[in-house]
Structure formats: structure tokens, C-alpha cells
Amino acid sequence: MSIEERERLCLALDTLDRDEILGTVDELKDLVGYFKIHAGFTLHGPGLVRDILARDVKVFLDLKLYDIPNTLAHYGEAVTRLGVHLVTIDPSGGLAMMRSVAEAAARTAAELGTGRPKLLGVTLLTSVDQHVLNNEMNIAGTVEDEVRRRALLAAEAGLDGIVCAPAETRAIRHELPADFFYVTPGTRSAGHSNHDHKRIGTHAEAVAGGASLLVVGREIRQAADRRKAALKVLDQIIR
Numbered sequence: 255m256s257i258e259e260r261e262r263l264c265l266a267l268d269t270l271d272r273d274e275i276l277g278t279v280d281e282l283k284d285l286v287g288y289f290k291i292h293a294g295f296t297l298h299g300p301g302l303v304r305d306i307l308a309r310d311v312k313v314f315l316d317l318k319l320y321d322i323p324n325t326l327a328h329y330g331e332a333v334t335r336l337g338v339h340l341v342t343i344d345p346s347g348g349l350a351m352m353r354s355v356a357e358a359a360a361r362t363a364a365e366l367g368t369g370r371p372k373l374l375g376v377t378l379l380t381s382v383d384q385h386v387l388n389n390e391m392n393i394a395g396t397v398e399d400e401v402r403r404r405a406l407l408a409a410e411a412g413l414d415g416i417v418c419a420p421a422e423t424r425a426i427r428h429e430l431p432a433d434f435f436y437v438t439p440g441t442r443s444a445g446h447s448n449h450d451h452k453r454i455g456t457h458a459e460a461v462a463g464g465a466s467l468l469v470v471g472r473e474i475r476q477a478a479d480r481r482k483a484a485l486k487v488l489d490q491i492i493r
């Protein structure tokens with residue numbers, strides 16, 4: 255498996271078990287380029303991130319940052335110092351908030367002489383559908399319009415890409431920067447459970463729509479044979 259092929263797939267490590275997290279990275283690092291953590295980071299801290307990075311893979315820190323600009327500037331510096339590769343931000347916090355993380359990350363990277371993480375706006379969670387958007391979040395309009403609006407805001411703020419559902423990339427990419435990075439969770443092999451996602455697609459559909467990176471969790475992590483499950487997903491990505 256080439257690096258380019260591996261780096262189309264991110265495994266979501268949605269478990270709090272530190273040994274399981276590191277064991278899974280060891281088991282799959284020749285097949286999977288990115289590993290995503292969130293709750294595991296909250297429990298085990300930056301030491302866990304460093305232990306994953308030491309395995310020569312990329313780390314996606316899925317923090318979905320949302321706070322006032324001054325606070326997010328500290329996060330921009332912290333995630334850059336930590337050396338992770340992808341970080342998520344909630345665009346509903348507005349332009350100043352997103353710009354503040356982007357500027358702090360760039361400033362820190364320049365000071366350190368390193369790269370900085372790619373910063374990704376989470377447009378609308380893949381568990382949100384039309385009903386939730388209109389009746390629980392009290393946002394009028396269609397899911398597609400809201401995803402587009404947040405994606406444009408993320409680009410205007412200087413973020414590097416977005417997280418969106420598999421079907422949405424194709425519809426909005428012509429309005430976004432040519433080098434924008436598209437991350438799609440909620441992708442599944444045909445016939446696999448949707449779990450708690452409302453806006454899903456197959457791995458192949460996500461790739462055909464222009465996804466840069468597919469985030470897959472339970473389909474691989476909960477499989478009896480994880481390597482076989484990862485290869486099945488990769489086969490659909492690089493076909």
C-alpha cells in the first residue's frame with residue numbers, strides 16, 4: 255500500500271482504552287495513514303498523541319473547537335506545538351473565531367520552523383438531518399444550503415478544508431479553493447449499518463464526489479478481522 259493510498263483513509267479510534275488505541279495503530283499503520291482521536295485525548299492527554307505520532311502515522315485531533323477568539327488562539331498554538339496533522343473547528347463560532355485559530359497556528363509554525371495542522375470546519379454533523387436542522391437547531395433552509403454557507407465561511411476565514419457528508423462535496427467544491435481538503439465521515443460499505451448517521455454514502459460515492467480523506471470507525475474497528483475490513487474499505491477507495 256503506497257503512502258498516497260494509505261493517506262486517503264482515516265480510522266476513528268472511538269474508544270477510551272489506551273492499549274486498544276495503540277494496539278490498533280500498530281496493527282493497521284501499514285494500511286491506514288491517519289488516526290483520529292477525540293475522547294481518548296480528553297482522558298489520556300497529549301502523551302497519547304505523542305505515542306501515536308511516534309508510530310510514524312498522522313494524527314487527526316477531532317476537537318471541534320468552539321470558543322471566543324482569544325481562547326481559540328491558544329488552541330491554535332497548542333495543536334501546532336503538539337504536532338498533529340488535522341484539527342476540527344465549528345464554523346458556527348464565526349469568522350473571527352476561525353481566523354484566530356488559523357493565525358495562531360501559522361504564527362506558531364513560523365516560530366518553530368515546522369508545519370502546522372490543516373484546520374477543518376465541520377459544516378454540519380452527519381447525524382443532523384433536515385428535521386434536526388429546522389426544528390432542534392432552529393436554523394431555516396435546507397441542509398445543503400447550510401453546509402454550503404458554513405463551507406464558504408470556513409474558506410473565507412482561511413481554514414484548509416471542511417468535514418461534510420459524502421454527497422455534499424460534489425455540490426460545493428466549485429465554489430471553494432482548488433486545494434481545499436474534504437473530509438467525509440459517515441461512509442460505509444454497501445449494506446453496512448448507518449449507525450447514528452443521517453447523511454451517509456458509500457466509500458466509493460465519497461471518492462467519486464471528490465473526498466480527500468474518508469473517516470471510517472466502527473466498520474473497521476469493530477470487525478472480527480480489522481485488517482481484512484480495512485483492506486475492503488481501501489479497495490473501494492483506490493479502485
Ligand SMILES: O=c1ccn([C@@H]2O[C@H](COP(=O)(O)O)[C@@H](O)[C@H]2O)c(=O)[nH]1
Pocket residue numbers: 266267268290316376378379380381417439440441449469470471472473
Ligand atoms: O459530522 C461528523 C463529524 C465527525 N464524525 C466522526 O467520524 C467518525 C465516524 O465513525 P463511524 O464509526 O464510522 O460512524 C466518528 O469518530 C465521529 O466522531 C462524524 O461521524 N460526523
